[in-house]
Amino acid sequence: xxxxxxxxTVAHATDFSEASLAAFAHALRIALATxxxxxxxxxxxxxxxxxxxxxxHVREMLAKWGLMQPDEPPAQIxxxxxxxxxxxxxxxxxxxxxxxxxxxxxxxxxxxxxxxGREGLKRWMRGSVSEEVARRTHVPTLFIGPRSQGFVDxxxxxxRLQRILIPVAHSPSPLRSLTILASLLAPLxxxxxxxxxxHIGDHPPNLAACAGTTVRGEVEVMEGPLVETILHVxxxxxxxxxxxxxxxxxxxxxxxxxxxxxxVLRQAPCPVLAIRTAI
Numbered sequence: 673x674x675x676x677x678x679x680x681t682v683a684h685a686t687d688f689s690e691a692s693l694a695a696f697a698h699a700l701r702i703a704l705a706t707x708x709x710x711x712x713x714x715x716x717x718x719x720x721x722x723x724x725x726x727x728x729h730v731r732e733m734l735a736k737w738g739l740m741q742p743d744e745p746p747a748q749i750x751x752x753x754x755x756x757x758x759x760x761x762x763x764x765x766x767x768x769x770x771x772x773x774x775x776x777x778x779x780x781x782x783x784x785x786x787x788x789g790r791e792g793l794k795r796w797m798r799g800s801v802s803e804e805v806a807r808r809t810h811v812p813t814l815f816i817g818p819r820s821q822g823f824v825d826x827x828x829x830x831x832r833l834q835r836i837l838i839p840v841a842h843s844p845s846p847l848r849s850l851t852i853l854a855s856l857l858a859p860l861x862x863x864x865x866x867x868x869x870x871h872i873g874d875h876p877p878n879l880a881a882c883a884g885t886t887v888r889g890e891v892e893v894m895e896g897p898l899v900e901t902i903l904h905v906x907x908x909x910x911x912x913x914x915x916x917x918x919x920x921x922x923x924x925x926x927x928x929x930x931x932x933x934x935x936v937l938r939q940a941p942c943p944v945l946a947i948r949t950a951i
Contacts, residue, residue, distance in 0.1 A: 678781060678852070678855035678856075679702070679706040679708055679781045679782050679855060679856055679859065680706070680708050680709065680781055681708055681709045681710075681711070681778070681779070681780040681781050681782075682699050682702055682703045682706070682708045682709070682710050682711070682780060682781070682782045682783075682784060683699075683710075683711040683713060683774070683775065683778070683780035683782070683783050683784070684696055684699035684700075684710065684711070684712055684713065684783070684784045684785070685713040685714070685715075685771050685783070685785055686712060686713065686714050686727070686728060686786075687714070687786075688714065688726045688727075689786070691786040691787075691816070691818065692728075692786045693728065693826065694786065694816050694820070694822050694824075694826060695784050695785055695786040695814075695816040696712070696728040696733075696784075697733065697822070697824050697826040697829070698784050698814060698816060698822055698823070698824045698943065699712075699784035699814075700728075700730065700733060700734075701824045701829055701831060702782065702784070702814075702856075702860070703755045703757075704739075704753060704755055704829075705831075705859050705860050705861075706859045706860075707754040707755060708755060708781070708782075709755065709756045709757075709758065710755060710756070710757050710758070711758050711760055711774075711778065711780065712727055712728060712730075712757065712758070712759045712760065713760050713762060713771060713774060714726070714727065714759075714760070714761055714762065715762045715764055715767040715770040715771060716761050716762065716763055716764075727759050730746075730749065730757050731744065731746065731749070733826075733829075734749065734753070736827065736828075736829075737828060737829030738828075738829075739752075739753060739829070740752065740753070760774065762774055775811060779811075780811060781811070781812070782811070782812050782813070782814065782856065783811050783812070783813040783814070784813070784814045784816070785813060785814070785815055785816070786815075786816045786817075787815050787816070787817050787818065787937060787938070810948040811948075812852050812856070812945065812946070812947045812948070813945070813946050814943055814944075814945050814946075815937045815943060815944045815945075815946060816943050817937045817938060817939075817940050817943070817944065818938070819938075819939060819940065819941055820940060820941065820942055820943050820944075821941055821942055822942075822943055823912045823913055823942070823943060831860065831861075832912055833857070833860060833862050833866060833912050833913060834866055834912055835866060835868070835909060835910060835911045835912050835913075836857075836862070836866050836867050836868070836911065836912060836913045836914075836915060837868055837870060837902070837905060837906055837909070837911045837913070837914050837915070838850075838853070838867060838868070838869050838870070838914075838915045838916070839869075839870050839871070839872070839902055839914070839916055840869050840870070840871055840876065840877055840879070840891060840917070841871060841872075841873075841877065841917075842875075842877050844917045844918065845877075845917070846877060846879065846917055849915065849916075849917035849947035850879070852947050853915050853945070853947065856945075864889070867889055868889065868892065868909075869889050869890065869891040869892065870891070870892050870894060870902070870905060871891050871892070871893050871894070872893075872894050872895065872896060872898050872901050872902070873893075873895070874893075876891040876893050877891065879891060898932055899932060899935045899936055899939075902914070902936055903936065903939055903940065906940060906941060906942060907941060911942055912942055912943075913942055913943055913944075913945060914936060914937075914940055914942060914943070914944045914945070915944075915945040915947065916932070916933045916936065916944060916945065916946055916947065917947050918931055918932070918933040918934075918946050918947065918948055933946045
């Protein structure tokens with residue numbers, strides 16, 4: 673696996689909910705591992721008074737993880753741990769547009785989001801800010817879904833990434849996603865043996881033919897409904913992370929149901945890394 677680190681900027685959007693706290697812990701832990709700049713983002717609700725104290729408490733979390741003393745000044749975070757934390761309150765009437773404009777202007781290498789996992793017509797009418805931001809920006813996005821058992825322990829900061837499932841197909845091509853995956857996992861100390869590849873259907877793609885990436889492995893072939901089969905494997909093998917190439921939506925039914933990646937993340941018992949790629 674390549675040891676190159678292409679993750680230099682991480683962005684985490686929070687709505688100050690309990691679900692966002694787990695996503696914040698993942699964003700902070702990844703930023704620490706990659707020595708990245710971490711943006712903590714919130715789109716201000718014009719109908720409510722927000723204060724800076726609502727943002728995730730970085731020093732409190734770092735102190736709980738044993739990395740800082742609770743009374744150390746904020747400047748010590750960068751000096752001691754090599755990461756820079758920036759809290760950004762975005763003024764915009766629409767949360768999706770506000771986050772999208774920030775991402776376009778700052779170009780983070782990874783976005784970390786919590787998703788509330790709306791289903792069916794309700795989801796189509798109201799939408800999902802997390803999923804829409806990821807779809808529009810093409811930035812690799814780590815989703816902490818409503819049923820996820822995260823791979824970062826919020827109490828200790830310890831990471832568990834021993835089993836990573838990568839569903840692969842001919843379309844979208846796995847090339848870009850495998851290259852990005854290698855750049856993300858290498859600084860997290862993940863070994864190639866943690867990766868397993870799954871193709872549902874006939875004639876799996878040949879990963880050895882994916883020039884430009886050092887991620888390799890045998891592809892297991894299974895039959896069955898796409899989403900249900902992936903979720904069954906994840907549950908049965910106690911997978912810590914699903915890494916999925918995604919091409920977004922292609923028609924009305926996809927827009928209503930969500931892409932395969934979106935359907936998986938709403939039910940997955942672990943986080944999902946969505947990597948937007950060309951078809």
